[in-house]
Amino acid sequence: MPDDLQVKDEPPAPVLLVTGLSGAGKSTALKVLEDLGYEAVDNLPLSLLGPLLAVPGGHRLAIGIDARTRAFSPELVLQAMAEHATPERPIRILYLDCSGHELVRRFSETRRRHPLALDRPAGDGIAMERELLSELRRVADVVIDTSDFSTNDLRRAVSMRFGAAGHKSLTLTLMSFGYSRGVPRDADLVFDMRFLKNPHWVPELRPLTGLDRAVSDHVKSDPAYASAFETIVGLLTLLLPGYAKEGRAYLTVAFGCTGGKHRSVAVAEAASAALVEAGWPNAVVHRDRAIGAEEDLPEAVSAEGERKGLE
Known part of the structure; x- marks a missing residue:
């Protein structure tokens, strides 16, 4: 990927909820947002979401919240958003998605257990989490599918969407x-x-x-x-x-x-x-x-290259 991307984007939302599937890159996205000037909080207990959203101020805030949170409930997340969002301080959702096959590969390579399947195959936890988060994905303002992304790809994608303040445009x-x-x-x-x-x-x-x-x-x-x-x-x-x-x-x-x-x-x-x-x-x-995939015959399928796992 080129190192000199320059993209104009709409001004970042003052509050951004970062969620999605485990292993899809939420930690990486939050680190990028922190570098871009957001105050980042990861794995926030759901009981603290409402009070944090109620704190006044014009600072940009990125909150990581997902199925790891005790008593996690998409309904409570959406309720907190509805209660505290205002035209002056909108609350947006960034959802990190990924294919099940790629997530299994990442968990296997890093030897991590899925948080919803500590004693079962990672695929079981991925399926449960995808179902649990389906409503948040449906209403998300931005969905980034990281199935084919390296860590650097995700960094660029987040930076392009939330990094540059400017006029609202395509x-x-x-x-x-x-x-x-x-x-x-x-x-x-x-x-x-x-x-x-x-x-x-x-x-x-x-x-x-x-x-x-x-x-x-x-x-x-x-x-x-x-x-x-x-x-x-x-x-x-x-x-x-x-x-x-x-x-x-x-x-x-x-x-x-x-x-x-x-x-x-x-x-x-x-x-x-x-x-x-x-x-x-x-x-x-x-x-x-x-x-490094070679272009052979039009029907050729090159060997899949190794990709770095995303945190």
């Missing part, structure tokens, strides 16, 4: 990905770049990525590239004002190729530059570039 993210690792769960629009000629078949380009000039030039030399790219950017510049007008706060546009290393990366970078020029600031995320 936060646009462009993402490259490999179909061999699945379509991103949070993608709103998806463009398939597998019709372009594959740099994998050029030996000197194979170890490079779409961030390298040689690969980018190779992709752009395809006879179909220019008209397709112009059409895609034209479609996006046509649609984006409508999304913004309808009140969408976040939009993710994904570009896919087989391995997520060459074509999708090159096109996402080019689209980012074109959209900035058209007046649409954006962040670029290359989900699979660092995995």
